[in-house]
Amino acid sequence: MLETVTQGFQAATEKLRGVKELREENIDEALRDVRMSLLEADVDFEVVRSFLERVKERALGSKVETRARDASGRRIRVSPGQQFVKICERELVALMGPVDPSLTKARGATSIMLIGLQGVGKTTVAAKLARHLQKQKIRPLLVAADIYRPAAVEQLETLGASIGVPVHRGSEGQLPPEICRDAAERARNERLNGIIYDTAGRLAVDEALMAELEQITAAVEPANTLLVCDSLMGRDAVNVARAFNEHIDVDGIVMTKLDGDARGGAALAVKAATGVPIKFLGTGETVDKLEEFRPEGLASRILGMGDIVGLVQDFEEVVDEKQAEEDAERLLKGQFTLEDLITQLKTIQKMGSLKDIFGKLPGMGAMAEQVDEGEILKVQSLIHSMTTQERRTPDVIDKSRAQRIARGSGRDPKDVFGLVERFGQMKMLMQSLGGGGGKGGLFGKGMPQLPGLGGGMPPGLAGAGGAGMDPAAMFGGGADPGGRAKGRQRARNADNQKKNKRKQARKSRKKGRR
Numbered sequence: 093m094l095e096t097v098t099q100g101f102q103a104a105t106e107k108l109r110g111v112k113e114l115r116e117e118n119i120d121e122a123l124r125d126v127r128m129s130l131l132e133a134d135v136d137f138e139v140v141r142s143f144l145e146r147v148k149e150r151a152l153g154s155k156v157e158t159r160a161r162d163a164s165g166r167r168i169r170v171s172p173g174q175q176f177v178k179i180c181e182r183e184l185v186a187l188m189g190p191v192d193p194s195l196t197k198a199r200g201a202t203s204i205m206l207i208g209l210q211g212v213g214k215t216t217v218a219a220k221l222a223r224h225l226q227k228q229k230i231r232p233l234l235v236a237a238d239i240y241r242p243a244a245v246e247q248l249e250t251l252g253a254s255i256g257v258p259v260h261r262g263s264e265g266q267l268p269p270e271i272c273r274d275a276a277e278r279a280r281n282e283r284l285n286g287i288i289y290d291t292a293g294r295l296a297v298d299e300a301l302m303a304e305l306e307q308i309t310a311a312v313e314p315a316n317t318l319l320v321c322d323s324l325m326g327r328d329a330v331n332v333a334r335a336f337n338e339h340i341d342v343d344g345i346v347m348t349k350l351d352g353d354a355r356g357g358a359a360l361a362v363k364a365a366t367g368v369p370i371k372f373l374g375t376g377e378t379v380d381k382l383e384e385f386r387p388e389g390l391a392s393r394i395l396g397m398g399d400i401v402g403l404v405q406d407f408e409e410v411v412d413e414k415q416a417e418e419d420a421e422r423l424l425k426g427q428f429t430l431e432d433l434i435t436q437l438k439t440i441q442k443m444g445s446l447k448d449i450f451g452k453l454p455g456m457g458a459m460a461e462q463v464d465e466g467e468i469l470k471v472q473s474l475i476h477s478m479t480t481q482e483r484r485t486p487d488v489i490d491k492s493r494a495q496r497i498a499r500g501s502g503r504d505p506k507d508v509f510g511l512v513e514r515f516g517q518m519k520m521l522m523q524s525l526g527g528g529g530g531k532g533g534l535f536g537k538g539m540p541q542l543p544g545l546g547g548g549m550p551p552g553l554a555g556a557g558g559a560g561m562d563p564a565a566m567f568g569g570g571a572d573p574g575g576r577a578k579g580r581q582r583a584r585n586a587d588n589q590k591k592n593k594r595k596q597a598r599k600s601r602k603k604g605r606r
Contacts, residue, residue, distance in 0.1 A: 101394060108172060110173075113172055114175065119152065127144055143187055146183050147179055150182075184394060187361075188364075190387070192371075202315065204286075212293065212320045216348075216379075219234070222234055222286070231284045232287060236249070236260065237291045238268075268292065269311040273312060289314060318343060321333060323348065327361070344369055346370075350375065429483055440468065477500030489508065
């Protein structure tokens with residue numbers, strides 16, 4: 093996500109590494125990389141120029157504090173380069189915000205009309221918003237107002253059935269404004285306090301489309317009108333937003349496919365160019381993959397600092413807090429087993445893309461691309477092929493056990509030893525972070541335990557975020573932290589121990605015969 097922009101800011105930060113003061117010449121040199129990355133990301137030229145002017149003005153006009161206090165109250169040294177990054181973060185947040193992702197209620201119901209071009213994902217977003225309302229204890233009704241696209245109504249009905257949400261479809265010959273009016277009446281009669289209108293799109297903005305949307309607006313007066321934009325459209329997304337906003341009062345934007353866009357120019361520029369804020373991000377194909385947009389979270393990720401708050405929110409949706417706290421306590425005491433790891437891996441899978449999760453960890457944005465999504469399945473197959481004893485005490489795994497586990501999982505014995513070695517490293521790391529009794533917390537002495545993070549974060553991710561563990565090493569993405577060589581050495585040691593025991597047994601039998 094947004095790799096193009098991130099690379100530009102990282103290059104700028106590198107150029108300021110070691111400088112003793114921020115001067116116009118070194119700021120201009122650093123901003124050259126930022127300018128190129130923003131333009132490559134398809135950000136509007138005027139938006140880029142305005143952003144760079146504000147960053148330069150603040151960097152030259154601000155006093156660089158060389159001392160500051162961290163979260164634990166300790167005094168730390170702050171470099172001019174770090175001050176520059178902080179200025180960039182503030183300006184990125186200002187560029188994309190402020191944003192209020194809450195939805196307006198009118199006459200006791202939360203009504204939403206989705207508009208946008210054809211093919212941007214409105215129907216999928218409708219189901220995602222319905223799921224979002226369900227989580228807030230709202231009972232929604234989906235309205236199939238797109239009568240032109242083939243199978244659009246059937247698609248919405250399938251999505252609605254998957255989450256238990258009723259779908260209203262019009263009768264033969266009914267036009268969209270009539271369908272929406274009848275749906276609003278049905279929602280009132282059935283005491284449904286949420287309604288989402290999935291309207292039709294076109295390949296381009298035209299008068300017929302705008303006229304139909306204006307008629308629907310007049311018929312049902314939706315409390316929220318959200319424009320759905322595909323981030324892959326780049327600068328065109330800004331032009332589309334302007335065109336819709338000229339005819340319809342757009343309250344917010346839902347940006348889809350941002351997780352599949354390395355550029356992300358639309359997300360950065362649409363608020364500054366149109367005045368319409370992004371309210372939600374679609375980050376995956378399943379109906380649960382909808383996030384409330386947080387400019388500070390995206391700005392932090394762009395600058396390579398992760399998004400811990402966003403990660404906490406993801407975990408809170410899938411983690412049982414009480415169980416998570418118990419797991420964390422055992423983890424920090426070194427009592428974590430491979431059985432527990434399987435449970436945590438299932439939690440990760442519920443959260444979605446592994447790359448997206450690592451992208452939210454501080455310092456892991458660039459390394460997230462090294463993570464192999466298939467490694468979770470590989471690890472699961474290895475653990476499922478182990479006995480209960482092997483899962484609880486993996487140190488007992490020798491060469492013969494590794495061969496049996498490898499055969500059962502369709503893997504290689506070296507994969508078994510690699511997993512055992514990485515798991516051992518992770519346990520040691522977590523135990524050291526816990527200080528033996530868990531007083532230090534996952535992120536160092538004095539740092540607060542965030543709800544759902546200290547307890548809920550799967551140990552591999554907690555290790556990555558807390559102590560710089562390479563995700564490629566944890567999930568086998570090509571790096572070998574010595575696991576294979578040490579695994580082979582452990583197998584040899586185990587075999588030698590067996591040989592020595594057999595020798596001792598033979599000597600004892602000989603002495604007994606004498």
